[in-house]
Amino acid sequence: NTNITTVEIGPQxxxxxxxxxxxxxxxxxxxxxxxxxxxVEHPIDINKPIVDGKLYELRFGHREIRLHGLCKDPFPLFPGERLPESGSAT
Incomplete structure (x- = not known):
């Protein structure tokens, strides 16, 4: 048991x-x-490789601004990432 959380994407x-x-x-x-x-609060570290959606690192305490057209849209939130409670899109 390695206690790894994975992200599965797609209809499957x-x-x-x-x-x-x-x-x-x-x-x-x-x-x-x-x-x-x-x-996005606690975004994943995009400078580290994501291997099959399974291994990634979070940047705790950081915030990332994602703009329409400049990020992969739509996108999933990885475990640990979250949108602030005050509103997701402004």
Whole structure:
């Protein structure tokens, strides 16, 4: 048991092994409307490689601004990333 949380993306059937559990999901992707942006708290470190959506590092205490058209849209939030409570898109 390595206690690794993975992100599975796409329409698919996922069969869990006996030692795996479903933590959350399915969750909707974040879509930023034209002329808007969103803040992501504790974003993943984009300078580190993401191997098959399984290994990534969070930058705790940081905030990242994601603009419409400048980021992959729509995008999923990785475990640990979150949108502030005051509003997701402005």
């Amino acid at each position: 059937n996922l069969v869990l092994q006996d030692n795996h559990s479903l933590e959350a999901g399915p969750l909707p992707f974040v879509t930023i409307p034209p002329g808007h942006y969103c803040q």
